[in-house]
Structure formats: structure tokens, C-alpha cells
Amino acid sequence: MATDHTYTHEKYAYQKYYVPEQSKWPIIATVGLGLTLFGVASIMVNSSQGESTGGSWLLFLVGSLIMAYMLFGWFGNVIRESRAGLYSPQMDRSFRWGMSWFIFSEVMFFAAFFGALFYARVFAVPWLGGEGDRGSSNLLWEGFQATWPLINTPDPVAYPPAKEVIGPWGLPLVNTILLVTSSLTVTIAHHALKAGHRGKLKFWLAATIALALGFVVVQAYEYVHAYKDLNLTLESGIYGTTFFMLTGFHGAHVILGTLMLIIMLVRVMKGHFTAEQHFGFEAASWYWHFVDVVWLMLFTFVYIL
Amino acid sequence: MSAVIDTHAGEHHHGPAKGITRWLFTTNHKDIGTMYLVFSFAMFLFGGSMAMVIRAELFQPGLQIVDPEFFNQMTTMHGLIMVFGAVMPAFVGLANWMLPMMVGAPDMALPRMNNWSFWLLPCAFLILASTLFMSGGAPNFGWTFYAPLSTTYGPPSTTFFIFAVHIMGISSIMGAINVIATILNLRAPGMTLMKMPLFVWTWLITAFLLIAVMPVLAGVVTMMLMDINFGTSFFDASGGGDPVLFQHVFWFFGHPEVYIMILPAFGAVSHIIPAFSRKPLFGYASMVYAVGAIALLSFVVWAHHMFTVGIPIAGQLFFMYATMLIAVPTGVKVFNWVATMFRGALTFEAPMLFAVAFVILFTIGGFSGLMLAIAPADFQYHDTYFVVAHFHYVLVPGAIFGIFASAYFWLPKWTGHMYDETLAKTHFWLSFIGMNLAFFPMHFLGLAGMPRRIPDYALQFADFNMVSSIGAFMFGATQLLFLLIVVKCIRGGEQAPAKPWEGAEGLEWTLPSPPPYHSFQTPPEVK
Numbered sequence: 152m153a154t155d156h157t158y159t160h161e162k163y164a165y166q167k168y169y170v171p172e173q174s175k176w177p178i179i180a181t182v183g184l185g186l187t188l189f190g191v192a193s194i195m196v197n198s199s200q201g202e203s204t205g206g207s208w209l210l211f212l213v214g215s216l217i218m219a220y221m222l223f224g225w226f227g228n229v230i231r232e233s234r235a236g237l238y239s240p241q242m243d244r245s246f247r248w249g250m251s252w253f254i255f256s257e258v259m260f261f262a263a264f265f266g267a268l269f270y271a272r273v274f275a276v277p278w279l280g281g282e283g284d285r286g287s288s289n290l291l292w293e294g295f296q297a298t299w300p301l302i303n304t305p306d307p308v309a310y311p312p313a314k315e316v317i318g319p320w321g322l323p324l325v326n327t328i329l330l331v332t333s334s335l336t337v338t339i340a341h342h343a344l345k346a347g348h349r350g351k352l353k354f355w356l357a358a359t360i361a362l363a364l365g366f367v368v369v370q371a372y373e374y375v376h377a378y379k380d381l382n383l384t385l386e387s388g389i390y391g392t393t394f395f396m397l398t399g400f401h402g403a404h405v406i407l408g409t410l411m412l413i414i415m416l417v418r419v420m421k422g423h424f425t426a427e428q429h430f431g432f433e434a435a436s437w438y439w440h441f442v443d444v445v446w447l448m449l450f451t452f453v454y455i456l
Numbered sequence: 457m458s459a460v461i462d463t464h465a466g467e468h469h470h471g472p473a474k475g476i477t478r479w480l481f482t483t484n485h486k487d488i489g490t491m492y493l494v495f496s497f498a499m500f501l502f503g504g505s506m507a508m509v510i511r512a513e514l515f516q517p518g519l520q521i522v523d524p525e526f527f528n529q530m531t532t533m534h535g536l537i538m539v540f541g542a543v544m545p546a547f548v549g550l551a552n553w554m555l556p557m558m559v560g561a562p563d564m565a566l567p568r569m570n571n572w573s574f575w576l577l578p579c580a581f582l583i584l585a586s587t588l589f590m591s592g593g594a595p596n597f598g599w600t601f602y603a604p605l606s607t608t609y610g611p612p613s614t615t616f617f618i619f620a621v622h623i624m625g626i627s628s629i630m631g632a633i634n635v636i637a638t639i640l641n642l643r644a645p646g647m648t649l650m651k652m653p654l655f656v657w658t659w660l661i662t663a664f665l666l667i668a669v670m671p672v673l674a675g676v677v678t679m680m681l682m683d684i685n686f687g688t689s690f691f692d693a694s695g696g697g698d699p700v701l702f703q704h705v706f707w708f709f710g711h712p713e714v715y716i717m718i719l720p721a722f723g724a725v726s727h728i729i730p731a732f733s734r735k736p737l738f739g740y741a742s743m744v745y746a747v748g749a750i751a752l753l754s755f756v757v758w759a760h761h762m763f764t765v766g767i768p769i770a771g772q773l774f775f776m777y778a779t780m781l782i783a784v785p786t787g788v789k790v791f792n793w794v795a796t797m798f799r800g801a802l803t804f805e806a807p808m809l810f811a812v813a814f815v816i817l818f819t820i821g822g823f824s825g826l827m828l829a830i831a832p833a834d835f836q837y838h839d840t841y842f843v844v845a846h847f848h849y850v851l852v853p854g855a856i857f858g859i860f861a862s863a864y865f866w867l868p869k870w871t872g873h874m875y876d877e878t879l880a881k882t883h884f885w886l887s888f889i890g891m892n893l894a895f896f897p898m899h900f901l902g903l904a905g906m907p908r909r910i911p912d913y914a915l916q917f918a919d920f921n922m923v924s925s926i927g928a929f930m931f932g933a934t935q936l937l938f939l940l941i942v943v944k945c946i947r948g949g950e951q952a953p954a955k956p957w958e959g960a961e962g963l964e965w966t967l968p969s970p971p972p973y974h975s976f977q978t979p980p981e982v983k
Contacts, residue, residue, distance in 0.1 A: 177572035263675025306694030389696035
């Protein structure tokens with residue numbers, strides 16, 4: 152089929168709601184996810200106890216392969232159904248609600264880590280330094296100076312200090328520009344899709360992916376620099392902890408978002424999507440904007456302030 | 457808006473598939489609802505047997521049955537299994553069964569994801585249960601898993617526990633997304649928001665709470681994972697972190713979580729009381745606003761669990777007053793339930809017995825909650841059996857009686873048979889007496905100073921503990937009767953009409969009992 156089946160008649164649109172018959176994918180997904188996570192947990196526990204982790208890696212790999220098979224199969228199934236015209240506009244709205252609330256759940260996940268950062272900066276570290284009602288905790292590590300970024304931890308043996316932290320106006324600024332630009336280019340691509348300009352769509356979507364990959368490379372370089380040159384690691388105390396966890400989870404989401412965009416490019420190349428019906432593309436671009444907004448928060452609260 | 461099954465390409469079946477694949481591959485909201493309910497009851501018995509171990513050990517002072525280390529594993533696993541394995545899945549099961557029928561939809565909005573939400577649960581609890589057999593034993597730090605008990609001092613199995621919680625979280629979030637999409641997108645034409653049945657309203661708000669706080673739970677266990685395995689210092693003051701941070705993040709999840717476990721019960725009771733009072737619900741709109749208010753307030757009261765940890769005085773005052781404020785919308789609800797019964801033509805079938813007990817006993821739990829909300833008084837009550845009494849009063853006659861009431865109310869609809877009323881009433885009275893015997897003395901024990909989570913206690917607490925244990929055994933054994941009643945009802949019994957309760961209202965009663973495999977093939981018109 153060359154184009155997606157679209158519905159124009161309002162009444163007809165409301166009269167179809169596709170309920171799939173049985174599906175094998177959820178149970179495959181359960182087995183895959185269970186094996187993957189059980190494998191990961193076993194790797195962590197066994198290696199911390201100095202035991203062999205070979206079997207755990209096997210579990211993890213088998214689980215991951217099942218997950219990959221499931222993702223291709225399940226999404227492939229949905230794409231085929233969509234292109235066969237089984238999805239009414241009402242179905243489309245279910246997908247929209249689903250994606251919106253999924254992104255909201257992601258926002259709350261990041262909120263937990265931002266909350267940890269704010270709590271450490273505003274309360275925990277100043278209290279350790281002797282400030283306010285909780286100043287008594289200063290007695291634990293006499294002479295500890297509360298600063299932010301916290302370089303010298305209360306116990307420098309357990310948490311060896313970093314030499315310095317990464318300033319905002321070098322690579323992080325470059326990354327900000329890359330990511331904000333990519334948000335712009337994905338929007339241009341979306342407009343091109345809606346206007347039916349396939350060539351323009353391909354170009355701007357590819358440009359978005361290039362910018363995204365650029366971001367990942369710069370971020371990886373920054374991590375290597377932090378670990379090798381600055382001794383800024385996960386173990387450098389609360390600054391390193393919040394820095395790497397926030398930027399790390401963001402980076403993981405960037406990689407996921409980039410994968411989504413790459414798949415969208417492949418689908419565009421194959422001639423998927425129409426000017427009216429292209430929710431897969433829209434979902435990926437929503438996700439991309441979300442990743443961008445999180446970065447702006449990170450750039451402000453982790454790097455600048 | 458309406459919704460009809462697509463009859464595309466002759467793939468359409470009118471009944472379930474045969475054999476095990478019916479359950480493994482199903483996309484049907486009734487099959488998935490049934491699996492949730494069966495799983496939940498299995499977990500209820502599993503977690504309940506751990507409670508029996510706890511009460512057996514506490515029957516007399518001294519250590520007689522289990523060693524303290526295993527006792528700690530029992531209290532922890534009992535809490536985790538009851539919260540995440542029994543109560544939450546039971547409500548999701550009820551939602552799966554009832555929401556499509558109540559809003560006039562053919563099924564849930566995202567049926568395949570619905571199946572995945574369910575099957576992740578057995579997977580998660582398999583991992584959690586497997587920790588009982590690991591070296592170092594199962595998690596032993598209480599269901600609240602406070603750092604550093606769960607990080608620096610936790611057993612090696614903590615890492616498995618963390619991933620089990622992640623899987624439960626994924627399941628809950630997907631389930632909640634499905635509920636919201638179904639309610640917002642699949643309502644029958646004419647069913648405006650303020651015409652939605654209250655069970656639908658309470659589940660809409662519950663689903664919002666789930667999506668808002670389950671990721672925060674995922675965040676806090678991830679921080680633990682990193683502290684344990686990768687040397688971060690979220691909860692370690694020697695690296696600039698703070699163990700108190702754990703409690704803030706945990707309770708930001710934990711307090712909305714307790715409303716997640718009670719709001720759907722509020723909704724169900726708001727159907728059952730009008731049905732058996734043969735009167736419409738008093739104050740429908742105020743019920744909706746009250747649930748909304750409770751949900752919003754639940755985000756700004758978390759530190760009332762932490763009064764003794766040493767938060768600043770301004771924080772204590774804020775969280776104390778904010779917590780007390782929740783009594784206002786809750787009071788509105790209790791008033792409305794009582795006003796619904798006032799001058800009604802009341803009968804007391806099993807669902808109504810459980811619902812009336814719910815109103816009275818949940819209110820007792822609410823009042824002890826108010827006592828705990830008073831910061832200076834909480835300094836005395838904190839971590840005593842008074843707290844144990846309080847949350848068991850809101851969870852057992854609150855959440856669990858709400859589930860039993862719902863089960864009896866809708867069993868005729870689900871199975872097409874009437875349950876055995878005499879046995880059901882016996883189940884109610886034995887549960888009612890057993891649970892009050894088990895939990896009421898705990899108030900006195902707590903006020904007298906008995907700390908929670910201990911396997912042994914001072915001699916002056918002996919009598920009340922023995923009473924409590926007898927009540928707990930009675931309550932526990934009674935639940936096997938419930939299993940018998942349900943199995944009997946599934947296998948046969950008096951044929952149930954489409955609407956077995958004369959006062960009941962709602963779209964679900966317009967369908968035959970049992971309802972067709974796909975609930976509403978043609979969307980009903982709601983006037």
C-alpha cells in the first residue's frame with residue numbers, strides 16, 4: 152500500500168475502535184524484561200561478592216535479545232496495522248494520551264533527581280557545614296567547609312575529591328546549542344511533513360539526527376575528560392553523584408530519542424506517513440522536545456548555577 | 457464519542473480462545489481483570505501467611521518461633537507484598553473489569569499494553585519472592601526501606617528487590633496510562649465528565665497519582681542502587697548526601713501511594729451505599745471535588761511521616777496543618793455516605809455490610825491519622841504500634857473491605873451467578889470481628905509505648921498481643937472462606953439477572969450477566 156488509509160468523515164471516524172485479538176508480544180516482553188533485569192541484578196551482586204558473573208551475563212544477553220526481538224516485532228505489528236488503515240482517529244487519540252502521560256511520567260522521574268540536587272544544595276550540604284538548626288551535624292566532620300560545587304567531601308578517603316568541575320561555557324554551551332537547534336530542525340521537518348514536502352522532511356530529519364549524534368559524542372568526550380583529567384567521578388561525593396546521574400539519565404534519554412528519530416527517518420525513506428496521519432513521527436518529536444527541555448533545566452541548574 | 461469493535465477482515469471472535477494461550481496472549485479487559493484479581497488474592501494469602509508468622513511470634517513475649525533476622529524479613533515482605541502485590545493489583549483488576557463497562561466501551565484503550573501491565577507483576581513478585589532464598593536473606597529493612605538500613609546495611613538481595621520494584625513500577629505506570637486513555641477517550645456519547653460514575657472518577661484521579669509518583673519511587677530505588685553498587689553518595693553524609701533525603705523522596709511517593717490504595721475503594725463504596733439505600737448518592741459533585749482535593753493535598757503532606765527526623769519547625773507546622781486539612785474533604789465524603797443512607801430503604805446484603813463497615817472503620821483509621829498528624833503528639837506515637845494500628849485500620853477495613861464489597865457487589869455480574877449470601881455474611885462477620893480484635897488492641901499497645909517491628913517485647917504488653925494474635929489468626933483463616941465462596945459462585949448457583957441489585961445504577965447493569973466477551977459492541981447513549 153502506497154499511502155496510509157485516512158478517515159475524513161467525522162461520523163465514520165467515531166464508529167471504529169480497533170481492539171486487537173490475541174497478541175504474543177506482551178508475554179515475550181515480560182520474559183525479556185525479567186531476564187534482562189534479573190541478569191543485571193545478578194551481575195551487580197555477584198561481582199560485588201567477587202563471584203563469577205558469566206551466567207549472569209548470559210541471562211542479561213538473552214534477555215536483551217528477546218527485548219530487541221520484541222521491540223521490532225511489536226512496533227512492526229502496530230505499524231502494519233496503522234498502514235492497513237485499522238486505526239481510527241479515536242485510536243489515534245488513545246495513542247496521543249498514552250504518549251503524553253508517558254512523557255509526564257518521565258518528567259516525574261527527572262523531578263526526583265532534580266529534587267535530590269536541590270535538597271543537597273539548599274539543605275544537606277549547608278547543614279553539614281554548620282548552618283541553621285541542623286548545624287549540629289557539623290560535629291561529625293569538624294572543619295568541613297560547605298561549598299557548591301562541593302569539591303572537598305566530609306570524608307575525602309571514602310569520596311576522593313575532584314580537581315575541579317566542568318564549567319558551563321565550554322562544551323556544555325556547545326551541547327546546548329546543538330540540542331536547541333535540533334529541536335528547531337525537528338519542527339521544520341514536521342512542518343515539511345504536514346506540507347507534503349518529502350525531500351525537505353528527509354533533509355531536516357537527517358539534520359536533527361546529526362545534531363543529536365553530535366550531542367552524544369560531545370557528552371561522551373566530556374565524561375572522559377571528567378574521569379581522566381578532573382577526577383570527577385560518581386564517587387566524588389554529592390556533586391559528582393548528582394552531576395553524573397542527571398546528565399547520565401539525560402544522555403540515556405537522548406540516545407533513546409535519537410533511536411526513535413532514526414527509525415522515523417527509515418520509515419520516511421520507506422514512504423510511511425502522510426501529511427494527515429503521522430503520529431509515530433509526532434510522538435518521536437514530542438519526546439525529542441522533552442529531552443531538550445530537560446537539558447535546558449540541566450544546563451541551568453547543574454552547570455550554570 | 458463512541459466506540460465499536462472493528463469487524464475488519466473477519467478476524468473478529470465473539471468468545472475467548474481456548475487453553476493457556478487465552479490467558480498468555482489475551483487482550484480482553486475481562487480476562488486481564490480476572491488475572492489481576494486472582495493474582496492479587498494469591499498475593500493476599502502469601503503476604504497474609506507472613507502476617508501469621510509475625511503474629512505467631514508475637515503471641516507471647518520471648519523468642520519462640522523465628523529468629524529476629526527472619527522476623528524482620530517477614531515484616532518487610534508482608535508490607536511490600538500487601539501494598540504492591542495485593543491491594544494495588546486488586547484495584548487494577550476491578551478497574552479492568554468495570555471501567556469499560558461503566559463508560560460504555562468495547563475494551564480498554566490499549567489492550568496489548570494492558571496484557572503486558574499484568575504479566576509484569578508475576579515476573580516482579582517472582583524476583584521479589586526469590587530473595588527469600590538468597591544468601592543473606594530477603595530484604596529486612598521494613599517496607600519503607602529507609603537508607604542507610606537498606607543501602608549500607610542491606611542484604612545482597614537488595615539489588616534484586618530494587619529491580620523487582622522497577623518492574624512493578626513499569627506495570628503500574630502502563631496500567632494507569634491505560635486507565636486514563638480509556639476514561640478520557642472511550643466514554644459513551646453523552647457521558648460528560650460530571651456524569652461519570654464515581655468509581656470511574658476515583659480511578660481517573662488514582663491513575664494520575666500513579667503516573668505522578670511511581671517514577672519518583674523508581675528514582676529513589678535507583679539512587680539506592682547507585683549508592684550500593686556504584687559508590688554514589690545520595691544517602692551518605694560523608695560524601696555530602698543525607699539519609700534524610702531518602703525519606704523525603706520516598707514519602708513524596710509514599711503519601712500519594714496511600715491514596716492510590718484508598719481512592720478506588722471510595723469510588724466503589726459510592727456505588728454500593730446508594731444501591732442498598734435505594735437512593736441516589738448524596739452530593740455527587742462534592743464527592744468528585746473532595747477526591748480531587750484529597751489527591752492534590754496528598755502531594756504536600758509527605759513530611760508528616762518524618763516529624764521525628766528533625767525537620768525545621770516551620771516545616772513541621774506546614775506539614776501538620778496541611779495534613780489536617782485532608783480531614784475536610786474526607787469529612788465531606790463520610791458525611792455524604794451517611795447522608796445517602798439517611799432515610800433510605802436499607803438492606804444489608806454482603807456488599808452493603810462491608811461498605812458500612814468501611815465507612816465506620818475507615819473513619820476510625822482517619823481519626824488516629826489526625827492524632828498522628830499533630831507533630832508534638834507524633835513525637836510520642838512515632839514508630840510505635842499506634843502507627844501500625846492506624847495504617848491497618850485504613851488498609852484492612854478501608855482498602856481491603858472496599859475490595860470485598862466490590863467483589864460481592866459485582867460477582868453476580870462477572871460470573872452470572874449469585875454468591876452464597878449466608879456464607880458471605882459469615883465471611884463479613886468473622887472478618888469484622890477478627891480484624892478489630894487484631895488491630896484495636898494495637899492502639900493501646902502503641903500508646904503504652906510498644907515499638908513496631910520487634911520480635912520480642914516487654915511483659916506488660918503480653919495480654920493485648922495475645923488478643924491481637926488471636927484476632928489475626930481468625931481474620932487470616934476467614935479469608936479461605938472467601939476463596940470458597942468465590943469458587944462456588946463461579947461454578948454455579950442461582951442465575952443472576954442483568955441487574956441483581958434493585959437500587960443499582962449504571963451502564964454495567966444494562967449488560968447481561970455475565971456480560972459478552974467484548975463489553976459494548978455498540979456504544980450506548982447516555983442521557
